[in-house]
Amino acid sequence: MPLVLLTLGMPTAVQAETPRGASLVIEAASGEVISAENATHPWHPASLTKMMTAYMVFDALADGRLKLDQKVPVSRHAAAQPPTKLGLGRGKEVPVKVLLEALIVRSANDAAVVLAEAVAGDETVFAAAMTRKARALGMYASRFMNASGLPDPDQIVTARDMAILTRALINDFPERFALFSKTQFVLGGRVRPTTNGWMAGYSGADGMKTGFTCGSGYNLVGTVERDGRRLIAVVLGGKTSGARNARMTRLMNAAFAEPVTPTEPGLQMGALPKVANATAPYVLPAGQCAVAPAVGTAATDRKLPGWGLVLGSFASKAEAQAVIKGHQKSLKDVTKRGRAAVVAKLRHDPQLYTALLVDLDQQAAGQACKHLWSLGSYCLTVPPKLLNNPDTLWR
Secondary structure, eight states: OOOSEEEOOOOOHHHHHSOOOEEEEEETTTOBEEEEESTTSOBOOGGGHHHHHHHHHHHHHHTTSOOTTOEEEOOHHHHTOOSSOOOOOTTOEEEHHHHHHHHHHSOOHHHHHHHHHHHHSSHHHHHHHHHHHHHHHTOTTOBOSOSSOOOOTTOBBOHHHHHHHHHHHHHHOGGGGGGGGOSEEEETTEEEEOSOHHHHHSTTEEEEEEEEETTTEEEEEEEEEETTEEEEEEEEEESSHHHHHHHHHHHHHHHHHSOOOTTSOOOBGGGSOSSOSSSSOBOOOTTOSOOOOOTTOOOOSSOOOSEEEEEEEESSHHHHHHHHHHHHHHTTTTOSOOEEEEEEOTTOSSOOEEEEEEEEOHHHHHHHHHHHHHTTOOOEEEOHHHHTOTTSTTO
16 A cells, blocks of 8 residues: 655654654554654653543453442542543542543543543552553553643653554444543533534544643544545644644545555555654644634633742632632742632532632743642743633633
């Protein structure tokens, strides 16, 4: 089969610094590479991480450590995760089946953490197990630090590794694959639509997962089956969701246009470099990540100054204020700056409140967040342009 495009991402000075994104298209059955661009360049996975989380949960279901109808508790740590989330209250018990649907269909961060704790007792322990499993699957360039895909500088994947994971999900747990095809699920009488809009609009598409943070850009893994032929494609680093979806469509169209020539096998997945071609993942530069306000939303009541630290979301203002106060004490030797702010989260029922420290400069925000992570506390740095945008993930 002729290759449509083959740029493996071997390091050149320009490419290592400013890749246009990464992509890979393969035959699901054989692992034959149809096209590749920067396929071994490291990238932050964002919510594509949840595909690995799902694999770990499927594994636990297969060996009896979990059951679909088993109800598992929501910890304080899980309830405090920033959006996208379900807004699960601390202490609530939720069936594993519902959590899996929320994880895959709605990309819920709180569901990811609840499942991680159900499998391993602790999200950090779970993340270490994710990395070990990734190595066992042949994902040699990947490293996982949490179950959700929320920003962490050490959490990386490559397009090659995500294609390997997709094949493993399809081949190892075929009875679970339908979860990645769901366009919605219902919880508490409310219909929750999928985050994967591309899947609904492309003929033959039946999975898999989207991912987004402003640093990683818009990511997508897609699977399509036509006339008994299944393709897997990975797109990383889209500047907008529309650009990402359009790129996925172009790649799939070109791949399906190629004739199948089984007597002339092409490049196999195993021939791609196993390790990343750079030491650090590429991050979209400021201004290159388009995050538009949602229709019908309004700006925050008051402008939040400077850089901000998101410290979690809580059921009451008092709890959010207490967390801020505690973190300010922890940070007294790191920075004297930072003003407390509590913001009511948009579109959440029951109401939740986000705890923040704002009015920081970029360096102080980075140092403070790194210190809080070292103490085992959740933290997310937010630049000024996103701090007041009502459609950013922390809102």
